[in-house]
Amino acid sequence: MAQDAAAAIAVTPDTHGGPPPAVRDFQIVPLKGLPIVAAAVIGLVVAIASNNLWALTFFHIVGGGLWTGVDLFVGLVLGPIIGRMSIPARIEFTTKFMPKMVLLMPTLVTMTLASGWQLARHLGNLDPSSPNHAWLVASFVVVGIMATIAIGLLEPANLAVLFELKKPNPNGLRIARLMRIFVYTAGITGILQIATLIIMTRVSSQ
Amino acid sequence: MTTAAAPERSFPPIDKLADLAMVLVIIGGIYMAANLPGSISLVPAIVLLVVAVVVLVVDVVLLARLQDFAWSSFRLVAGWALVAYLVIAGMIGYAFVYDGTRGEGLVVLIGMLAVFAIAVPLLLGFSVARYQPTVRDPEPQPSQ
Numbered sequence A: 001m002a003q004d005a006a007a008a009i010a011v012t013p014d015t016h017g018g019p020p021p022a023v024r025d026f027q028i029v030p031l032k033g034l035p036i037v038a039a040a041v042i043g044l045v046v047a048i049a050s051n052n053l054w055a056l057t058f059f060h061i062v063g064g065g066l067w068t069g070v071d072l073f074v075g076l077v078l079g080p081i082i083g084r085m086s087i088p089a090r091i092e093f094t095t096k097f098m099p100k101m102v103l104l105m106p107t108l109v110t111m112t113l114a115s116g117w118q119l120a121r122h123l124g125n126l127d128p129s130s131p132n133h134a135w136l137v138a139s140f141v142v143v144g145i146m147a148t149i150a151i152g153l154l155e156p157a158n159l160a161v162l163f164e165l166k167k168p169n170p171n172g173l174r175i176a177r178l179m180r181i182f183v184y185t186a187g188i189t190g191i192l193q194i195a196t197l198i199i200m201t202r203v204s205s206q
Numbered sequence B: 001m002t003t004a005a006a007p008e009r010s011f012p013p014i015d016k017l018a019d020l021a022m023v024l025v026i027i028g029g030i031y032m033a034a035n036l037p038g039s040i041s042l043v044p045a046i047v048l049l050v051v052a053v054v055v056l057v058v059d060v061v062l063l064a065r066l067q068d069f070a071w072s073s074f075r076l077v078a079g080w081a082l083v084a085y086l087v088i089a090g091m092i093g094y095a096f097v098y099d100g101t102r103g104e105g106l107v108v109l110i111g112m113l114a115v116f117a118i119a120v121p122l123l124l125g126f127s128v129a130r131y132q133p134t135v136r137d138p139e140p141q142p143s144q
Helices: A002-006 A031-050 A052-084 A087-123 A133-165 A172-202 B014-035 B041-063 B071-098 B105-127
Strands: none
Touching: A002 A031, A031 A052, A031 A087, A031 B071, A052 A087, A052 A172, A052 B014, A087 B071, A133 A172, A133 B014, A133 B071, A133 B105, B014 B105, B041 B105, B071 B105
């Protein structure tokens, strides 16, 4: 399944002829999204500073739910679909989709982790005597692995693809290889998110 | 779009060393977070931090020695990533300070966050710049 997705931005030569490809005009970091990111970060700071249970729960559940959902959706649903698109469609999709991921994912991760830490502190789950403590440590390990994969592999591949697509003559093989890394790592983090779902539902039910 | 299988230029393991530095401070961070707010031995965390700093310094030296590199692309990406990751590291640090983490534990945590906030932009900047054309090695233009 992921192999289909890995072929996103395929290596197949464009045999249709026609004019040379134009340099794609798109923003790698969509500036219109920055106020939304700023609002989320400010809201997060207020939630932590006020230690408001509702606000902390909101940021943790909303951020975590979206993070998990996006990871699963991209890795296991969207990836294979991209793999079956035509080459121009893949490029068109990538130039519109990847910039949004550049803003969305770091924001969701920051929202989830910062509010989650404070929430655990607030509820006493960080106390070693808490029955949830071992589960939380397990979640730290899972998040650590996900962070390593996402920051160390997924995000560099994402940015490198976007910069490659900005070139007058993008390297199709390079883009295919980088997209393969992106989709594989998105799939792996998606699967790890299932572990997070198991841990978090356990924590919230005892 | 070019599809020929031209060999990619090889570089020192700058991305792998940045990954390693990041992994070391993430492990240290998990160790610290798993034991807070209680009093714990900081020795494992300090050892991880020192090794991470050494790895990062080696990484920066390797990067600085690169010849014919797309430095403008590196600066563009690493600069903005540094801004973003300073915000993220600041958020994490703020949560620890707000929760009363003080003393040597806080110093170690801030050190880890500093390594994190430098290693990630370095990694992102390098990952982009390695594929960008340089003065000596311009990429082909589209055929007319």
